[in-house]
Amino acid sequence: MSKDRERERMIGDRRLRPESLMMSYGYDPKLSEGALKSPIFQTSTFVFESAEAGKAFFEVAYGLRQPDLDEEPGLIYSRLNNPDLEILEERLALWDGAEEGAVFVSGMAAIATSLLAYARPGDVIVHSGPLYGGTDHLLRVVLSDFGIRPIGFPAGVPVAELASELREKIAGERVAAVIIETPANPTNALVDIQGIAELVKAESPDAMVMVDNTFLGPLWQQPLQHGADLVIYSATKFIGGHSDVIAGAALGSREALAPIRGLRTFLGTLAGPWSGWLLLRSLETLSLRMQAQARGAQEVAAFLVEHPQVRAIHYLGTTLEDDPMADVYYRQCRSAGSVISFDIHGGEKEAFRFLNALQLVKLAVSLGGTESLAEHPASMTHADVSREQQRSLGIGASMVRLSVGIEHPADLIADLEQALEQV
Numbered sequence: 001m002s003k004d005r006e007r008e009r010m011i012g013d014r015r016l017r018p019e020s021l022m023m024s025y026g027y028d029p030k031l032s033e034g035a036l037k038s039p040i041f042q043t044s045t046f047v048f049e050s051a052e053a054g055k056a057f058f059e060v061a062y063g064l065r066q067p068d069l070d071e072e073p074g075l076i077y078s079r080l081n082n083p084d085l086e087i088l089e090e091r092l093a094l095w096d097g098a099e100e101g102a103v104f105v106s107g108m109a110a111i112a113t114s115l116l117a118y119a120r121p122g123d124v125i126v127h128s129g130p131l132y133g134g135t136d137h138l139l140r141v142v143l144s145d146f147g148i149r150p151i152g153f154p155a156g157v158p159v160a161e162l163a164s165e166l167r168e169k170i171a172g173e174r175v176a177a178v179i180i181e182t183p184a185n186p187t188n189a190l191v192d193i194q195g196i197a198e199l200v201k202a203e204s205p206d207a208m209v210m211v212d213n214t215f216l217g218p219l220w221q222q223p224l225q226h227g228a229d230l231v232i233y234s235a236t237k238f239i240g241g242h243s244d245v246i247a248g249a250a251l252g253s254r255e256a257l258a259p260i261r262g263l264r265t266f267l268g269t270l271a272g273p274w275s276g277w278l279l280l281r282s283l284e285t286l287s288l289r290m291q292a293q294a295r296g297a298q299e300v301a302a303f304l305v306e307h308p309q310v311r312a313i314h315y316l317g318t319t320l321e322d323d324p325m326a327d328v329y330y331r332q333c334r335s336a337g338s339v340i341s342f343d344i345h346g347g348e349k350e351a352f353r354f355l356n357a358l359q360l361v362k363l364a365v366s367l368g369g370t371e372s373l374a375e376h377p378a379s380m381t382h383a384d385v386s387r388e389q390q391r392s393l394g395i396g397a398s399m400v401r402l403s404v405g406i407e408h409p410a411d412l413i414a415d416l417e418q419a420l421e422q423v
């Protein structure tokens with residue numbers, strides 16, 4: 001981080017919190033006619049002050065030489081970088097306490113670019129299960145075709161119980177990366193990041209431990225502090241928060257991100273300036289939104305737990321008593337977040353009747369936005385997971401996933417109540 005940036009973060013010897021920095025950090029109004037807000041730098045290319053300056057920018061961008069100590073990367077072309085995205089990367093890194101960030105056109109672009117930067121034919125990728133459907137497909141279908149083999153282990157099981165089997169599976173393999181989703185989608189089952197990182201690195205020290213932290217976001221879980229090398233987001237969800245932008249991010253040390261940034265340039269997976277600008281807007285309210293959503297989810301969960309039509313609820317705030325992973329929750333998470341899954345009595349027919357009866361809550365996939373959304377994992381987000389696999393992961397026909405937004409919790413409960421009555 002440059003000295004200027006370091007100064008921007010301080011008042012006297014007080015280090016400012018991310019909430020206080022999201023409106024200004026990394027942006028200098030003097031460079032943009034005094035505009036309070038960063039303009040949208042809707043430009044494909046940038047004018048060099050001289051041919052020598054252009055040459056110097058390329059040398060650094062293409063890794064032909066190391067940058068001088070205080071040399072900022074020059075702006076060249078918006079597939080390599082753009083001011084809106086640079087500011088966004090610096091602000092995002094603050095939340096996770098990361099050295100650097102890299103943003104992408106989507107969460108999948110962040111995941112794919114990060115995995116491809118580290119995995120080579122013959123390698124294996126260790127992953128928790130269940131995974132986000134897109135990531136699961138990327139591993140099982142796309143990367144498998146390149147000779148990169150996925151090795152899964154179940155979320156929700158203490159490391160001590162899965163250690164010997166996992167160790168056996170990875171013995172003698174080069175593990176390029178570990179990708180963990182905790183809490184898992186849609187079951188909210190947890191993974192012990194530190195425990196898995198230590199286990200895998202004991203066998204394969206170069207393994208990059210990546211955590212998809214989309215579900216809890218940087219407010220409620222900071223994987224870099226629990227042994228992860230990289231934290232990855234679908235910024236489409238809580239970070240964007242308004243269901244109006246698709247984007248992704250990877251955060252970590254400069255060293256861990258270097259090959260990922262390099263590959264991003266050549267795969268062309270950097271986000272555009274308009275997405276960057278929307279996310280800058282979103283970051284200003286990230287903390288407020290996530291707190292309101294978590295509070296709302298707590299009230300909604302308390303209602304669902306007591307409802308006679310609800311057979312089971314999968315939400316960290318209410319199910320910890322008999323969870324063997326409770327200690328992982330207290331160590332790793334600061335909140336249960338705002339995604340609740342629950343099973344209603346019956347099967348698909350009953351779940352569909354409930355979903356079709358909702359009025360305020362919208363029937364849509366995705367999560368983390370200001371509006372509440374409900375969906376049916378077995379037939380929608382997890383439709384291409386085999387029935388057998390669904391059963392072993394605990395994804396049943398009667399399961400509904402609910403992302404709680406910022407509506408008044410009493411109104412949400414009224415909507416859920418009338419829809420449950422129609423089941």
Ligand SMILES: *Cc1c(COP(=O)(O)O)cnc(C)c1O
Pocket residue numbers: 106107108109132134135181185212214215233234235236237246247248
């Ligand atoms: C949505 C999501 C993704 C994919 O993100 P996109 O922005 O849709 O590409 C990855 N991981 C998790 C956990 C998600 O919820």
